[in-house]
Amino acid sequence: MRFFRWILALATAAGAFLPFAAGGTFGAKLTTALINVAVGVAIGTLLAGTARSATRVRRPSR
Known part of the structure; x- marks a missing residue:
């Protein structure tokens, strides 16, 4: 996501x-x-x- 922020900031x-x-x-x-x-x-x-809602958090299995 950091990559897209940089690209968007430069484009803006x-x-x-x-x-x-x-x-x-x-x-x-x-x-x-x-x-x-x-x-x-x-x-x-x-x-x-959109990125936040599309990201899954993996929980460690026991």
Whole structure:
């Protein structure tokens, strides 16, 4: 799960900084960056919840 967190964090950071490399007004760039961060956080939250529910805890047999 740690691997997916790193990939998602890097993708979210890239999505946040990428609008500032394109043309447009500062307000549009900022809004797009904030939307990208919100989407990244939402995906991360859903991924963590799905991974948590799909993981089985093995109990030692007696």
